[in-house]
Amino acid sequence: xxxxxxDRRAQAEELLxxxxxxxxxxxxxxxxxxxxxxWLRPEAMEExxxxxxxTPAEVRGTATFYDMLHTEPVGTYLIAICxxxxxxxxxxxxxxxxxxxxxxxxxxxxxxxxxxxLEEAECLADxxxxxxxxVNHRFVRAQTPEAFDQLVDDLVAGRVQETIPPHGxxxxxxxxxxxxxxxxxxxxxxxxxxxxxxxxxxxxDEAKPSSGGSS
Ligand code: FES
Numbered sequence: 515x516x517x518x519x520x521d522r523r524a525q526a527e528e529l530l531x532x533x534x535x536x537x538x539x540x541x542x543x544x545x546x547x548x549x550x551x552x553w554l555r556p557e558a559m560e561e562x563x564x565x566x567x568x569t570p571a572e573v574r575g576t577a578t579f580y581d582m583l584h585t586e587p588v589g590t591y592l593i594a595i596c597x598x599x600x601x602x603x604x605x606x607x608x609x610x611x612x613x614x615x616x617x618x619x620x621x622x623x624x625x626x627x628x629x630x631x632l633e634e635a636e637c638l639a640d641x642x643x644x645x646x647x648x649v650n651h652r653f654v655r656a657q658t659p660e661a662f663d664q665l666v667d668d669l670v671a672g673r674v675q676e677t678i679p680p681h682g683x684x685x686x687x688x689x690x691x692x693x694x695x696x697x698x699x700x701x702x703x704x705x706x707x708x709x710x711x712x713x714x715x716x717x718x719d720e721a722k723p724s725s726g727g728s729s
Contacts, residue, residue: 517547517557518547522546529542529546537567537568540566541576541583544576544577545582547559547561548583552587552682553586553588554577559573559574581635588624590629591650591669592633593617593630593647594633594635594638595633596634596647598635599637600641600644601644601646604644609647616662619632621633629670631681643657647662647665652677654678
């Protein structure tokens with residue numbers, strides 16, 4: 515039985531068909547699994563490993579390399595506050611302490627109700643809006659304690675669901691155009707590419723001088 519829901523399993527198959535090598539779909543599949551549960555469960559990593567032909571340890575090794583992938587449970591809303599230099603100079607440490615007090619967790623922790631995780635982040639590339647805050651990897655510009663309180667209120671009341679979906683959701687609207695998967699066409703193109711490669715290799719072999727020369 516698949517770890518993925520039927521819809522997501524179909525999306526997983528679609529993702530796999532987009533890449534010449536199944537292994538290339540590893541990170542997109544991790545995001546797909548994370549969208550399902552908000553984090554990467556061990557059983558998700560096992561299934562992904564089977565789909566792309568690597569070991570579960572390799573999936574875990576890849577997932578733990580990327581900040582956006584989580585192999586431990588996180589809250590519905592993952593709040594990241596940058597404390598790198600530009601933000602630090604503009605009050606990031608004070609804002610982080612305020613957030614810890616308001617949420618009742620230290621950086622790195624998750625509230626008991628599972629609603630919020632708080633983390634200290636390195637530069638998030640939005641230094642001109644220091645101190646920089648993200649929720650579920652979306653910039654929120656809550657730069658003062660008052661703005662931060664308002665943000666938490668809005669999240670609790672569900673007032674910003676449209677712009678900040680639960681953790682793991684990469685996009686709120688599935689693409690309805692652009693790149694489309696035609697599996698038959700992709701299979702035919704790959705077969706043609708393999709045939710052309712074999713033919714080039716054969717031609718190169720024929721062109722090689724024979725190794726059994728006379729003295
Ligand atoms: S230093 Fe905080 S976003 Fe760059």
